[in-house]
Amino acid sequence: DKLTILVANDNNEEWKELKIPKNCRAVGLLNIQSYAGGTKIAKNGIGKCNDGLIDVVFMTNAWRVGIIAAAGKILPFTRHVVAAQVSRVCIKTHDALYCQVDGEPWLQGAATMNLRYFGESPVLENQPQQP
Numbered sequence: 001d002k003l004t005i006l007v008a009n010d011n012n013e014e015w016k017e018l019k020i021p022k023n024c025r026a027v028g029l030l031n032i033q034s035y036a037g038g039t040k041i042a043k044n045g046i047g048k049c050n051d052g053l054i055d056v057v058f059m060t061n062a063w064r065v066g067i068i069a070a071a072g073k074i075l076p077f078t079r080h081v082v083a084a085q086v087s088r089v090c091i092k093t094h095d096a097l098y099c100q101v102d103g104e105p106w107l108q109g110a111a112t113m114n115l116r117y118f119g120e121s122p123v124l125e126n127q128p129q130q131p
Contacts, residue, residue, distance in 0.1 A: 005020060005056065005089065007056065007088065008087070011088075018056060028055075028059055029057075031055070054086055054087065054115065054116075056084040088115070090113070091115070092113075093111050096110070
């Protein structure tokens with residue numbers, strides 16, 4: 001196994017290992033319901049950007065992600081299942097793996113990555129100029 005995922009719901013809770021399905025090809029950590037430009041990737045995703053939780057989604061293949069992006073609204077059964085909704089995630093890579101955050105890819109060597117919900121950031125909005 002190239003990857004171990006541990007999850008917890010608050011700072012006092014013990015870490016629990018999340019079983020990764022054998023057919024998993026990618027892991028998505030979402031703090032909103034959409035992925036890749038607005039695609040609702042999960043069928044049971046109830047996460048909101050301000051609920052303080054991270055949705056952990058196991059993705060099986062790129063073709064399925066493409067089908068979800070193209071026809072997810074009319075074929076909701078094709079969407080992935082949210083494996084966990086937690087406030088903390090620990091990812092341990094045991095070998096080199098490709099990672100991506102907000103569209104920026106890199107090759108990650110063996111490492112431990114700890115992620116937690118931190119809060120909200122203001123969104124900049126372009127206001128129309130006054131005449």
